[in-house]
Each structure stands twice: as C-alpha cells, then as structure tokens.
Amino acid sequence: MNTIAEHIADFLKEYSPFNHLTFEELSEIATSIRVVNLEKHKTLFQINDILHDSFYVVASGVINLSVIADAEETLLNKCNEGDIFGLRPFFAKNNYMMTAKAREESIVYAIPIATFRPFVANNSDVLNFLLESFAVNTRNPKDKENLIGKLISDNVFYSDQQSEMQYFQSLTYNNSPLITAKNAIVQDVAQLMTETLKNNIVICENNIPLGIITDTDMRSKIATGRYPITISVDKIMSSPVITVVENVSLAEAQLLMLKHNVTHLCVTQDGTDKSTLKGMITEHDLIAAQASNPGVLIKEIKRSQSSKELKQIRERLTDLIQTSISKNIPLSHVFNIASEINLALIKRSVELSILDLGSPPARFAWLSIGSQGRKEQLLLTDQDSILIFEDVAADKYKEVKDYFLKLGKRTTSTLEKIGYDLCPNGHMGSNMIWCKSLTDWIKQYDSWMNTPGENSNDLSSIFFDYEITFGEQRIEDAIGNVIFKNAKNNTLFFDFLGNDALRKNSPLSFFKKFNVEEEGLNKDKFDIKTRALMPLIDGARLFALSYGIKGINNTHQRFRQMAIADPKHGEIYLNCAEAFLVLSKFRTLEGLKNDNSGQFINLDEMSKIDKEKLKNALAPMKELEELIKSKFQLTQFS
Incomplete structure (x- = not known):
C-alpha cells in the first residue's frame, strides 16, 4: 500500500466515524481517496450544483458552509480538521443545498461514496453517525463531550422542501411487541400471532432480540412445506434483527428498511441488537407517520369540507410543532x-x-x-x-x-x-x-x-x-404603497410609534430580578409576551418601516435585514434576532405544556439554566431601546 494512502488512513482513524472501522478497512478506503487542494476562497460546491460522487473530510485549513436565504449569505458552520461535510449525495437525490468554500488555503479528502457505502452498511455506528449528522446538523450526537470530528450536515430545511421534514418527524410505533423464546414451537407461535392479530413476533433471550418471524416467513418456510410445523422458531427466524434507537425519525427508518430490504425494525434501548427490546416499527407505521407531513396536511386542508375537519388538522399541526x-x-x-x-x-x-x-x-x-x-x-x-x-x-x-x-x-x-x-x-x-x-x-x-x-x-x-x-x-x-409613502420622513409618526415601542414595562428590575405579575390570575408569573417579545416585535417593525423594508414582516427576518441596511449597528440587530427566537421558544414550550397562549411563564417550574438563558435573551433589549431613542431622537414620552 502506498505511503499517501497510509498517511490518510492514519489521519482518519483519529476521527469519528472512521474510528469505528478497523485499520485494514480504513487502508482499503484510503487507496481510493482523492486529495483536493483548495486555494483561499475557492468553492468546492455551491447551492444547486449537481451532487458529487464523494463526500469530504477536512485534512487541513477551514471550510465555510453557507446558505443564501432572503438574498443574504448566512454562514451555517465552519469545518475544521477532521470534520465531515457534503453528505447530501449519501441520502438525497436533489442538488446541494449549500455552498462549501475554503476560508483559507485548505486540503480536503474526497471519499468516494461507492467505496465507502459497504462499510456503512456493515457498521451501524458509522451509519447512525452519518444519518444523525445529516438529519440534525449536529456535532457527534452520540458523544456530546468529545467534540472531535464534529460532523456537519449540508442539510438545511426550508418550508418548500417538505420532504426534508421527514428527517425531523418522530414515529409512533408498537411499544409492546409480541415476544417468544427461541425454543418455542412454530405451531404455537402461529396460533399466538393469529389470536393477537399480529403479523410479526420477536424471538428474545432476556429481552434481547435474537431474531424475528413475520407472516412472510410463515408463508415461505412453513406453508410451502420446507420446514415442519413442529420445529422450534429459531430454525426459521430471520437473524440478526435490524435495530434502531427510540427516537428514530421517519426518514431514518425508511432508509434502513430500504437498505436492508426488511419490513420491520426493532427499537432497542441503545439502538443495537445487544440491548433491551423497546418496540417494533413496521412499514404500516411509516405510512401512518407520513400523514402528518406538512405537505400532506396542506393537501388535506384544501379538500376539507367543514370546520370540524380543519380543527383535526390544526391539532396535528400542534403535534408537528411539538416534535x-x-x-x-x-x-x-x-x-x-x-x-x-x-x-x-x-x-x-x-x-x-x-x-x-x-x-x-x-x-x-x-x-x-x-x-x-x-x-x-x-x-x-x-x-x-x-x-x-x-x-x-x-x-x-x-x-x-x-x-x-x-x-x-x-x-x-x-x-x-x-x-x-x-x-x-x-x-x-x-x-x-x-x-x-x-x-x-x-x-x-x-x-x-x-x-x-x-x-x-x-x-x-x-x-x-x-x-x-x-x-x-x-x-x-x-x-403597502400607501404605508411606505406616508412613512418617508414622517417624524410625527415615528415619534408616536417609537414612544409606543418604549412604553412597555421593563422585563427585569434594577437588581436584575424578573418583573413578575403582582396580582390576579397570573400572580408571580412572568409576562413573556408583553415584557419580552412585544418590545422586540415593535422595535423590528419601527426600523423596518423607517428603512422602507418591504415584504418582510417576520420579526427575526426584519432584524436580519436591518443588519444589512444599517451595518454599523449590525451586531445589535443580530443579537435581537437571536433573542427573539430564544424567547419565542420559551413561550411556545410554555403554551404547548399548558395548552394555552404561553403568555405567562411560571418561573418556579424553570431550571436554573433556563432562567439564565431567559435572562440573557433579555439583554439585547437595552441596546435596542437606546438605539430607538437615538435614531428617532426620543427624549420624552409624548
């Protein structure tokens, strides 16, 4: 084996998921790896490019991954030595959804997917690493502390890519599958499956899955007379079983069924066939889960004939938001x-x-x-x-x-x-x-x-x-035209709106304690809508109108747009954009938990960390307030 390949194999074995492979396997892969030298600012692939036949690992240098959203380039991630990117050709058929560009002079290894795929198929650790990284754009999900080899997905989700949503959808499945011992007799097991109306049964030892028998096995092995009805089930079971972790997403489950050509997946405690059986996912579960995909919901809405049907769909949207x-x-x-x-x-x-x-x-x-x-x-x-x-x-x-x-x-x-x-x-x-x-x-x-x-x-x-x-x-x-025409140089209007934006009560006291409701139904709760979200919403609207930013009404996007319109204060706007998302998430979680509008947060139920997070999200408001006062020259409350 040549020295370059040896050098590459040495490098890769330090990083996940390659550390799950043997040195022999790595050496075999290394011989087909291409070394790509990139000058500073050189693009490796960009949005809408046709997929390459390889994925990439950074050997040295830094690669920036970015997307263009609302006509601005947003940096999603920086990939350093040992990071993997460009996994899309593994899992999807459409073109790249982001741009990969060298931030400085860099070397990347291009690993041909055709060479690598068999190693993924035979190694669930590698597959899970790649799948989860592609799906959730995360660092190594199994290994939160050790961030070597953080894996970056090039999967960005926008609302028009409804198929992508499947990566985030959880599945509901049977949590109490039928189980039997390996010495059970086929005839008895067939009887049990018939009585319980189940088309599968898992053969377990100490609750660890050894194999599975489905209706298909009964038909192809017993009904055809290949095996007598009196033998023990371990003689005809399919083994080993294909296993997944408990919170597997719809897309991951689909990929695994396709890849292994099976119709059933066993859910186990840690996703391997060496741990306790927790449940069973069938093809039918996948079909049922498709039903709460956003694209499907929209189709159903268009066909609905009554408020009752629409209400049921709105309830499924709540589940989708929660998931x-x-x-x-x-x-x-x-x-x-x-x-x-x-x-x-x-x-x-x-x-x-x-x-x-x-x-x-x-x-x-x-x-x-x-x-x-x-x-x-x-x-x-x-x-x-x-x-x-x-x-x-x-x-x-x-x-x-x-x-x-x-x-x-x-x-x-x-x-x-x-x-x-x-x-x-x-x-x-x-x-x-x-x-x-x-x-x-x-x-x-x-x-x-x-x-x-x-x-x-x-x-x-x-x-x-x-x-x-x-x-x-x-x-x-x-x-829109009337509004923006009237807004031009309209000091009186901005004076009014500006003072209105500043009139909200401050979220924190002088001593940095939360200002909570003093009486009434929500006594001692924090009004996150009025005290935290409204000042940001009002501020974003005020600046959007004054900068003539048309067609963007979303608070988060308004702030990001302002950072472009007024780069001098860009940092304040971007901090506000971020704070808005953090605060909205707190409100949404509160609302989902209590089945209400989430306006009043019960601080007693929050962990110390969450309270800190909430407090930090309130920090940019002070700067926004000062910016409003100076830009619109507001001194007194008119």
Whole structure:
C-alpha cells in the first residue's frame, strides 16, 4: 500500500466515524481517496450544483458552509480538521443545498461514496453517525463531550422542501411487541400471532432480540412445506434483527428498511441488537407517520369540507410543532412550516364561506394581521384580520359591504371553531370598522400615519404587520404603497410609534430580578409576551418601516435585514434576532405544556439554566431601546 494512502488512513482513524472501522478497512478506503487542494476562497460546491460522487473530510485549513436565504449569505458552520461535510449525495437525490468554500488555503479528502457505502452498511455506528449528522446538523450526537470530528450536515430545511421534514418527524410505533423464546414451537407461535392479530413476533433471550418471524416467513418456510410445523422458531427466524434507537425519525427508518430490504425494525434501548427490546416499527407505521407531513396536511386542508375537519388538522399541526421543537429544529424553520399551514387553514375558511354565500360581488383581499401576518403564530392565539374590497359605485356600496360583513362573520366563526379565539379588541374582518373599501382603508392609513395622536385610540401597530391570505394581491400592494409613502420622513409618526415601542414595562428590575405579575390570575408569573417579545416585535417593525423594508414582516427576518441596511449597528440587530427566537421558544414550550397562549411563564417550574438563558435573551433589549431613542431622537414620552 502506498505511503499517501497510509498517511490518510492514519489521519482518519483519529476521527469519528472512521474510528469505528478497523485499520485494514480504513487502508482499503484510503487507496481510493482523492486529495483536493483548495486555494483561499475557492468553492468546492455551491447551492444547486449537481451532487458529487464523494463526500469530504477536512485534512487541513477551514471550510465555510453557507446558505443564501432572503438574498443574504448566512454562514451555517465552519469545518475544521477532521470534520465531515457534503453528505447530501449519501441520502438525497436533489442538488446541494449549500455552498462549501475554503476560508483559507485548505486540503480536503474526497471519499468516494461507492467505496465507502459497504462499510456503512456493515457498521451501524458509522451509519447512525452519518444519518444523525445529516438529519440534525449536529456535532457527534452520540458523544456530546468529545467534540472531535464534529460532523456537519449540508442539510438545511426550508418550508418548500417538505420532504426534508421527514428527517425531523418522530414515529409512533408498537411499544409492546409480541415476544417468544427461541425454543418455542412454530405451531404455537402461529396460533399466538393469529389470536393477537399480529403479523410479526420477536424471538428474545432476556429481552434481547435474537431474531424475528413475520407472516412472510410463515408463508415461505412453513406453508410451502420446507420446514415442519413442529420445529422450534429459531430454525426459521430471520437473524440478526435490524435495530434502531427510540427516537428514530421517519426518514431514518425508511432508509434502513430500504437498505436492508426488511419490513420491520426493532427499537432497542441503545439502538443495537445487544440491548433491551423497546418496540417494533413496521412499514404500516411509516405510512401512518407520513400523514402528518406538512405537505400532506396542506393537501388535506384544501379538500376539507367543514370546520370540524380543519380543527383535526390544526391539532396535528400542534403535534408537528411539538416534535420539531423537541428535535431542536431551528425555530425560524418551524415558523415557516406553521405559517404555511395556518395560511392554508385561513384560506380554506374563507373559501368555505364563499361556497355558502355565493360569489363575492367585488374583488377583495383578506389580510391576516398581527402574529399570523408576521408568520409567528405557533400557538392557538386569537385571530386578527382585516377585509378590503375594491371600490364600487356609491349606490352599490351598502349591499357590497353587507356581503363582505357576512363573509367576515362566517370566516371568523369557522376559525373560532378550529380553535383561534375571536380577537378581544375586535380586530377582525367581521367588524364593521375593519371591513371596508380600498379608498376607505387608504384614508384610514393616511389618518393613522399623518395625525397619529388624534385618533390613536384605534391605532394598533399590528395593522402594519399583514399578510394576504386570500384574494387580490394588488389590493395588498396598494396598502403597502400607501404605508411606505406616508412613512418617508414622517417624524410625527415615528415619534408616536417609537414612544409606543418604549412604553412597555421593563422585563427585569434594577437588581436584575424578573418583573413578575403582582396580582390576579397570573400572580408571580412572568409576562413573556408583553415584557419580552412585544418590545422586540415593535422595535423590528419601527426600523423596518423607517428603512422602507418591504415584504418582510417576520420579526427575526426584519432584524436580519436591518443588519444589512444599517451595518454599523449590525451586531445589535443580530443579537435581537437571536433573542427573539430564544424567547419565542420559551413561550411556545410554555403554551404547548399548558395548552394555552404561553403568555405567562411560571418561573418556579424553570431550571436554573433556563432562567439564565431567559435572562440573557433579555439583554439585547437595552441596546435596542437606546438605539430607538437615538435614531428617532426620543427624549420624552409624548
């Protein structure tokens, strides 16, 4: 064997997952490895490139992995010596989803997948390492302390890649599979399978799985007369069994079944066939799990005929959100998925109203405002909406408005049945004041923005966070144009909005203690919505309007966009973007736990670490507050 290959094998054996292979195996692989020299800033592959036939290990230097989202390049990860990247060709058929570029002069080893695949197939440690790394973009998941060989996935998930979601979906499966001993007689076992209506049974010794018998084995081995019905089961069982860990994802389970050409997987304590049996995953379980994939949910929403059907789908969205968060999917992706499904639910509710009432007498747009308008609605919070219909002749106005008020009432009532409470402030398309013609809406926005103090009682800043959920895009565009035209150099308006943003109560006391509710139902709880999230949401909206940032309503994305528009304060904006995600996650977990809007956090139930995390996420607010004061020259509360 040549010295270069020997040198490569020596290098690889220090890092996971190669340390699971013997030196002979590594030497065999090393002979087909290509050494790639990259100059500084040289790209190895970029987004949408056709997949290479190899994956890569950094031998020296640093490789940056980045994605382009919303027209900006975001660095996802830096790969140092021993890190693996570019695993996509192993697991997916589509093109690369990210760019790999040398940050400095670097050397990488290109390992041909065709050469490496057999070693993966025969070594579950290697497979699990690669699968989990590809799926969760993590360091070595089995080995949290020792971060050598952290493995970086090039798998980024956006809401339009619904198939990717399968990597994050957990499976429900049978937790009490049928088991028997290896000396049991086939005839008795067949009897037991028939009585319990099960098509499989696991042969165990001290609860460790040795083999499995399925209906197929009974048919192909016993019914054909190859073996007598009186022999013991260990003679006809398939062995060894293919095993997985308990929280295996849908995609991982599918890959393993395909790879080993089996229809059953045994779930064991540590994912190997040397540990206790915990359950059984069948092909049927995979089919059932597909049903809560976002793409499938959206298809079902489009076919739904009643609020009852829509409510059931909304409940499955809650499960999906919960699973995604427990699997540590970035919250920004969870927002994307949830908002697409919420959007489809609202859209279908409007469609069902139209099916009942008959065709609308004029073109219109139904806009979600507030949290759904910002694509931030993960919990069942109340609904906020406005309805805008095109201008009609004066003599038609009343009859047209009556139709749309009926449409508004039906739609908000359907949404209420799905689980979205009516807005307590009446900000809904079913309310006379918020259902009107385009000209009337334009007057409304003009008055809010040009004389903000006078009729400020009905100015809620959520009217500046909107998303069209049904109807004519150009109606939404017309509103956008009015808002951004009025915002230009409008000191009075920004003075009003700025002071409004600063009026929220501070989250921490002078002594850095949480300011909690002093009385009422939520006494001693922390109001994370009003004290922590709203100042960030208000601040992001204020800056987005003042920088003329159109079409981006999401708080996290607004802050990231601001970092580009105003790089001098980029760090503050990026810290706020991060803080918003951390705080939203706390609120969502609280809401999922208590089946409510998650607004009030019970601090007593939080671990010390979580309390610190929560406190740290409140830190960027001070800087944001100072920035608002200096940029909009706010000295007093007007």
